[in-house]
Amino acid sequence: MALLELDQVHKHFGGLAAVNGVNVRADDGEILAIVGPNGAGKSTLLKLIVGLETPTRGAIRFAGQEITQAPPHRVRQMGIAMVQQTPRHFASMTALENVALGALFGRAGAHRQEEQALELAGEALSFVGLADRRHDLVGHLNLHEQRFLELARAIAGGPRLLALDEVMAGLNDTELEASIAIIRAIRDQFNMTIIWVEHVMKAVMSLAERVVVLDFGTILTEGLPAEVMRHPAVVKAYLGQEMNHA
Amino acid sequence: MIANILDGIVLGLQFGLLAVGLTLVYGLGGVLNLAHGQMAVAAAMVVALAQAAGLPIWLAAGLGLLAGGLMGLILDLTILRPVYRLRGEARVLLSLLLTLGVSFTVEGFLNWRYALGALSLRIGGGAVEILGVPMRRGSLAASAITLATFAALFLFFRYTSLGRAVRSVIEDQEGARLVGIYPHRMLRLILVLSGVLAALVAITRAMVTPIDVHSGLSITTFALIVTVVGGLGNVAGALLAGLILGIVNAVAADLIGTYISLIILLGAAALTILTRPAGLLGVRE
Incomplete structure (x- = not known):
């Protein structure tokens, strides 16, 4: 059974559809990476999960409970913690x-x-x-x-799910390795599910067990990291250049 | 001059404590409570009525503090509810308008029911000499209570998890929510505390000079000036600004005149906004 389920989730800012009918599920103890170009809707998706934004349409369920309209402090107390790119x-x-x-x-x-x-x-x-x-x-x-x-x-x-928003950005190689090790240790020791938005593809390839690729607020493809990175649509849309640089 | 400075310190400590309530409520919730002075006066009238009914002073004072806290809670549960639905400037402006309305209502009611009501607490015994200046025991008792309250507030905010939770909301509301803290619960707590502090200042001020039903406006004005100079949301700034402005007020009132001293204080607040918008101890964002 999935720990987290996003069912046809939409988020519109005025006329802009930042997230457009996304279905995502994360299982217990899974490390799921969400990647995509700038403006793909990745960070918005995380904010919807932790309650910082409310979906325009759709439903979000965590551990079988509906959390679609829950405020951030309630979501946190239910077991979803978030770490953002800029430390708060x-x-x-x-x-x-x-x-x-x-x-x-x-x-x-x-x-x-x-x-x-x-x-x-x-x-x-x-x-x-x-x-x-x-x-x-x-x-x-x-x-x-x-x-x-x-x-x-x-x-x-003691959360059950950890949402990470580009926590590897701006780190040198040593720090990157240390961060990957710590996140893996958190999952292994606490059996925590990790949903992780990231641009640093080297870290994604090393740590993620499944990858979801977002583009223009919709899911382009999803699957095992190696498979997803070879997907022609992904290479064409976004990842080709970055993969070559990673 | 020494006598003026000592008088200024007594007054300044109370200014500072008044401003603490105002500044914390603003820092937490973006609500500027212009009924702060009237809450203090209403609590003072509760003490006066309780005394008149024959209750001992400690019990009467306790009722006054309770009344102050209750008024903070009632504000939170009633008139401020539409304010909480707004953000930014609209939130501040609506809070200004609504609490101004509350201040008129409370003052009007007190003036209608207890036009000659006043609280004056005399503490017996002769004067005590400080630095060669005879000080009334009432002034010393008021200062001691105020200082003790500041110390308790410092300990609360520095060493308790609840105090740190309040500080976290002032520093970064979104960050606090992500930690699991419910900002509105902290605001409610601080509105109650703010009411208790306003009542405490009214009671201690009555040990120095009578508090009557018309004192609310001047209390709110002084609290607002100290809040601006100290920095919105800054407790230590409120204490420092209270002391400085208390001394300036006492010296100016003696050397020039009471009305001029208020103009000088308003000028100090305006100058602070122009030169240090975040206040004496505030950190510019």
């Missing part, structure tokens, strides 16, 4: 305090106490390798560390 940390707080917010508020019915939240936050920071930076203000972390901090904040709430 709280600059006046330490790394530990940032992650503790995720542990405390990120799960409905958990009723965690402050001490327990801080303990979970510490464990999450250790998992992503930031244990020794726990008392640093987040402004003192570099971009790569800030993204890991956001991953820690996401997993601290």
Whole structure:
């Protein structure tokens, strides 16, 4: 049974159809990459899943429950966490305090106490390798560390699905390898489903188990990474150049 | 001059606490509450009526604080509901108009029912000398309560998860929602806190000078000026601005005159907007 299902989802901004009748399903523990050219509707699709945008038409179901109209805080508490391309940390707080917010508020019915939240936050920071930076203000972390901090904040709430929006952008090769390893470890250790919008094709080929290609708000094709990348329509529409550069 | 500065500090602490409520509500929800002063006055009248009914001062003051918090909650549940449906400038403007209406309504009602009502809390005992200046015990008690409240607020926002949740919404509302925090719940909490703080300032101010049914406008005006100078959404800025403007007000009122001092304060607020739009301790976006 699919953990997440998008059924004929549309999102229109005025006359522009950013997402146009998309059907997507993600299974338990799957790493699903969503790729496509700029303006294909990938980030909008993630925002629809986490509640930052509401579909114009269609339905979104998570773990059998309808979440189409659910606000972001409710979606998060139901078990979907998101990490965005631009880190959205709280600059006046330490790394530990940032992650503790995720542990405390990120799960409905958990009723965690402050001490327990801080303990979970510490464990999450250790998992992503930031244990020794726990008392640093987040402004003192570099971009790569800030993204890991956001991953820690996401997993601290114990979600079942992690939505990642271009979290590999702007990283050097070493950082890219570390990010791929951490995301794989998150999936393996917590059996978390990962839906991941990405432009860095090298990372997609290395990590994704299934790929959905979007173009002009519709699905061009989907399947195993190697198959999708060879698909003539994909090569023609978008990926040919980038694949050659990857 | 030292006496003026000490008077200014007493007044400034209370200005600062008034502004904290206003600034947090704006920072969290983009709502500028122009009924803040009238909420303070209404709470003061509750204390005065409770005292007149024979209740001990601690119980009367408790009822006043409760009334302040209740008024914040009622604002959230009633008049502000249409405001929450709007965004940006429209939200600020509608909140200004609606809370201005609330301020007229509350002041009109108090003027009609308790035209001569006033709260004055006398604290007995002789004056206490500070830096060679005799200070009334009422002023010292008011300052001590205000300082203790600031310390409690600091501890709440710095060391509790609820306080950090409020700060997260002020810093990045969308980011807070993605963490699982419901911003409106935080705003409701802060509206109640804002009402309690307004009531506390009215009660402590009554230890220094009487609060009557017409005091609301001047309280709102002072709170607004301190909020602008301190930086919208900034608690530490409110304290600093309150102290500076309290001293400026006391010195100017003594050397020049009360009306001129208010013009000077308004000028300080205008100058702050021109030179530091984010306020004394604000960070420009």
